[in-house]
Amino acid sequence: MSDISVVVLVDTRGPPRETILCKREHRIMYVDLRSWVMVQAAKVNDVVMETSATVRVPVPCTDLNPLNLLEEAMPRIGQLPDGVSVVYDAKSHAHAFQFMQGVADVQFPAAQIFQRCGYFPEEFSIFFILKHGRKYENEECIVNIRDIDRTSISISITNSNIIFIYDSQPVKFRNYVFRDNNWHTVGFSVTGNTVSMTTDCLNIRRKRLKRQFPSFLMVSNSTIHIASCRSRKSALKGMLKDLLLIPGADAATKACPPRVPRHIHHDNNLPMFPDFGGLDTPGPKWEDCTWMSVGNLAFDLYSQSLKVCINGIWKQISIRLAAQAKKKLDYLEAYQNIETMGPSIDVELFSIPGEGLFSVFANSGGNSETHHRKKSVSGLYQWADKKFRLYQKLTTDEAQSWCSFWIGNQFYLAVANYGLNPTHGTNSTIFRWHRRRKKFRVHQDILTWTARDFEYFQNDDDHFLVVANHAKGSTQEVDSIIYKWNKREKKFKEHQAIPTVGAYDWTYFTVDSYQFLAVAQAFNGLSTMIDSRIFLRQGDQFIQFQTMETNGATDWEFFKIGQEYFLVVANAYNYGPQNFKSINTYRTNSTIYKLNIQKKVFERFQSIATDSAIDWEHFTVGDNNYIIVSNAQNGDDEENNNSLIYRWQGMDKFVLVHKMAILPSADWEVFQDGDDMYMIYANPKGKISQVLKVKYA
Numbered sequence: 001m002s003d004i005s006v007v008v009l010v011d012t013r014g015p016p017r018e019t020i021l022c023k024r025e026h027r028i029m030y031v032d033l034r035s036w037v038m039v040q041a042a043k044v045n046d047v048v049m050e051t052s053a054t055v056r057v058p059v060p061c062t063d064l065n066p067l068n069l070l071e072e073a074m075p076r077i078g079q080l081p082d083g084v085s086v087v088y089d090a091k092s093h094a095h096a097f098q099f100m101q102g103v104a105d106v107q108f109p110a111a112q113i114f115q116r117c118g119y120f121p122e123e124f125s126i127f128f129i130l131k132h133g134r135k136y137e138n139e140e141c142i143v144n145i146r147d148i149d150r151t152s153i154s155i156s157i158t159n160s161n162i163i164f165i166y167d168s169q170p171v172k173f174r175n176y177v178f179r180d181n182n183w184h185t186v187g188f189s190v191t192g193n194t195v196s197m198t199t200d201c202l203n204i205r206r207k208r209l210k211r212q213f214p215s216f217l218m219v220s221n222s223t224i225h226i227a228s229c230r231s232r233k234s235a236l237k238g239m240l241k242d243l244l245l246i247p248g249a250d251a252a253t254k255a256c257p258p259r260v261p262r263h264i265h266h267d268n269n270l271p272m273f274p275d276f277g278g279l280d281t282p283g284p285k286w287e288d289c290t291w292m293s294v295g296n297l298a299f300d301l302y303s304q305s306l307k308v309c310i311n312g313i314w315k316q317i318s319i320r321l322a323a324q325a326k327k328k329l330d331y332l333e334a335y336q337n338i339e340t341m342g343p344s345i346d347v348e349l350f351s352i353p354g355e356g357l358f359s360v361f362a363n364s365g366g367n368s369e370t371h372h373r374k375k376s377v378s379g380l381y382q383w384a385d386k387k388f389r390l391y392q393k394l395t396t397d398e399a400q401s402w403c404s405f406w407i408g409n410q411f412y413l414a415v416a417n418y419g420l421n422p423t424h425g426t427n428s429t430i431f432r433w434h435r436r437r438k439k440f441r442v443h444q445d446i447l448t449w450t451a452r453d454f455e456y457f458q459n460d461d462d463h464f465l466v467v468a469n470h471a472k473g474s475t476q477e478v479d480s481i482i483y484k485w486n487k488r489e490k491k492f493k494e495h496q497a498i499p500t501v502g503a504y505d506w507t508y509f510t511v512d513s514y515q516f517l518a519v520a521q522a523f524n525g526l527s528t529m530i531d532s533r534i535f536l537r538q539g540d541q542f543i544q545f546q547t548m549e550t551n552g553a554t555d556w557e558f559f560k561i562g563q564e565y566f567l568v569v570a571n572a573y574n575y576g577p578q579n580f581k582s583i584n585t586y587r588t589n590s591t592i593y594k595l596n597i598q599k600k601v602f603e604r605f606q607s608i609a610t611d612s613a614i615d616w617e618h619f620t621v622g623d624n625n626y627i628i629v630s631n632a633q634n635g636d637d638e639e640n641n642n643s644l645i646y647r648w649q650g651m652d653k654f655v656l657v658h659k660m661a662i663l664p665s666a667d668w669e670v671f672q673d674g675d676d677m678y679m680i681y682a683n684p685k686g687k688i689s690q691v692l693k694v695k696y697a
């Protein structure tokens with residue numbers, strides 16, 4: 001694509017569909033928007049043209065929480081739509097929505113739930129719990145997500161089939177379940193080229209789904225219709241209890257209990273399940289389930305958990321994202337050693353739809369300062385079978401930091417290269433994911449000055465990348481640059497230069513609608529005790545908002561707990577007149593600041609003694625908030641080999657809860673795979689970095 005300039009966009013009225021037009025020299029050709037592959041040439045006269053250079057392509061939805069679409073569609077206050085009532089089904093003790101003949105159109109815009117993204121998740125599950133007994137006169141619709149001329153997702157029922165539609169293509173399953181006027185749960189899960197239907201947790205049927213993958217199903221301009229869907233004729237006439245959209249294709253496997261033999265003998269002494277904890281959580285009380293309703297599922301939005309009725313008991317099941325509200329971190333165990341291309345100062349995690357999770361390390365070293373040195377490489381690893389495996393080697397030059405981002409439907413990785421030439425500068429590189437080759441390729445080089453960090457941020461339709469330039473020649477005073485994505489050229493261009501001193505890290509964050517950039521400044525040539533600065537966006541420029549004194553600052557971490565906003569600085573080094581004997585230079589106090597919203601200022605909240613802290617990472621386990629600090633150098637005494645974890649304890653502030661004697665660590669990240677939670681860190685002193693696994697209390 002890089003050699004084609006997008007100058008003509010046909011038909012800007014409808015939602016962007018499969019094709020847009022591009023012009024190269026004097027030929028006009030169709031381009032497949034979803035893969036940027038040219039598909040065919042066309043004559044100029046075939047189309048009505050509108051000149052517009054903008055192609056708006058939103059990002060995939062990767063951070064959705066489980067949702068009950070039925071709750072979203074029903075008014076919270078006031079009248080229910082005509083033809084809808086809330087009923088109580090005495091036989092199975094369940095409340096549900098009853099849909100009758102002549103039901104009004106129950107609908108809401110998809111943008112209500114897809115707020116920050118425009119593509120339907122590539123992998124997802126939809127569950128519904130329905131009671132339906134009568135014969136079906138027509139096709140009756142459960143849910144339908146569509147825009148003017150296309151159905152993205154739809155589920156409907158006829159006498160003989162349950163029909164699942166994806167991107168206008170129907171997949172039919174035989175309807176064995178909805179015949180007996182009892183409650184039944186049906187779940188559809190979509191992953192890769194498969195759609196599976198699970199009924200009452202007992203039967204699973206899989207069918208092939210013909211689609212491009214990832215398929216980038218645009219839903220930002222769609223409407224979600226429930227029960228009534230297209231016309232009155234196809235309206236549902238039954239009781240619908242829940243209609244759940246759950247990101248991830250494995251909700252059924254997780255939610256359904258292991259199969260229970262049918263002939264099991266039940267008596268009235270109900271077995272108690274040890275983890276039967278759902279009833280005392282706040283929120284609605286759950287109806288009893290009965291022997292009749294084995295396998296039924298219910299979703300409790302308050303405790304964010306799925307419940308399944310087994311042997312007459314609602315059993316709480318945790319699912320991805322929603323999981324583990326009550327869990328606490330107990331301890332960590334070593335899980336995997338990753339052999340890296342060199343010492344690693346940073347690790348970045350990201351996922352690509354259809355390819356899964358990746359980690360990329362910023363590797364340095366291996367090069368002596370000779371004139372004929374080879375460029376170093378950094379390693380990209382893919383998470384496969386619960387291990388990270390080397391996937392691609394990327395050319396870097398004393399890499400310091402990675403950052404990843406989407407622009408439209410393209411995925412990019414940018415590396416900040418320190419290089420070995422502060423006088424002439426070093427290129428830092430932006431790589432682009434090549435979807436067909438399944439590899440990263442160089443997209444753009446940017447000249448930087450001993451770059452320490454890249455930070456990406458987005459504002460509406462504009463994309464920015466800011467570099468922390470650390471030093472130029474022998475001075476630490478050098479501009480750090482904010483680059484802005486130029487849509488026409490598909491390149492980053494300089495947007496704003498900010499004078500910085502020994503800049504080490506940029507962190508972007510927002511509070512309400514205000515946008516901030518914090519820069520950590522480490523050294524001015526004489527002392528590490530200097531100011532770091534926070535900038536606020538006004539118009540299209542960032543202006544200074546606040547300064548705070550830091551000591552060899554290398555990292556800012558921003559996080560929110562409840563309604564409070566925190567910023568914590570990693571102070572790495574204590575050098576200068578304030579420590580003229582250079583004693584314990586690694587020992588510093590790192591400070592946590594809290595935003596005072598009234599005064600509009602970050603105030604000192606807590607100081608924590610650290611040993612060469614160069615990274616803070618905030619994470620949560622269940623409802624608990626933690627911050628972990630790396631201790632990279634470990635001083636000269638071998639006693640301080642510890643990375644430390646602090647837990648938020650309200651009035652007690654952050655309290656030390658774990659000490660881990662592990663390898664030196666420079667950067668921490670946290671990730672989740674199903675119910676399992678892992679931590680990964682980069683080792684700046686050796687070629688082994690590590691994955692740790694969280695054990696829950």
Ligand SMILES: *[C@@H]1O[C@H](CO)[C@@H](O)[C@H](O)[C@H]1NC(C)=O
Pocket residue numbers: 013014015016148221
């Ligand atoms: C969204 O849909 C409405 C009609 O439902 C249409 O008028 C509008 O132009 C569409 N917008 C886009 C961006 O496609």
Ligand SMILES: *[C@@H]1O[C@H](CO)[C@@H](O)[C@H](O)[C@H]1NC(C)=O
Pocket residue numbers: 424425426427445446447
């Ligand atoms: C940086 O990259 C550009 C374009 O790839 C190249 O022309 C230039 O020589 C490079 N500069 C350095 C210092 O490597």
Ligand SMILES: *[C@@H]1O[C@H](CO)[C@@H](O)[C@H](O)[C@H]1NC(C)=O
Pocket residue numbers: 574587588589607609
């Ligand atoms: C850190 O703070 C403590 C308590 O305020 C103080 O005693 C100590 O000297 C400080 N350490 C450094 C290196 O500034």
Ligand SMILES: *[C@@H]1O[C@H](CO)[C@@H](O)[C@H](O)[C@H]1NC(C)=O
Pocket residue numbers: 634638639641661662663664
């Ligand atoms: C600290 O870490 C170093 C490097 O991994 C190791 O050689 C040393 O044994 C550790 N010391 C302690 C006290 O654990």
Ligand SMILES: [Ca+2]
Pocket residue numbers: 555556557615616617
């Ligand atoms: Ca960090």
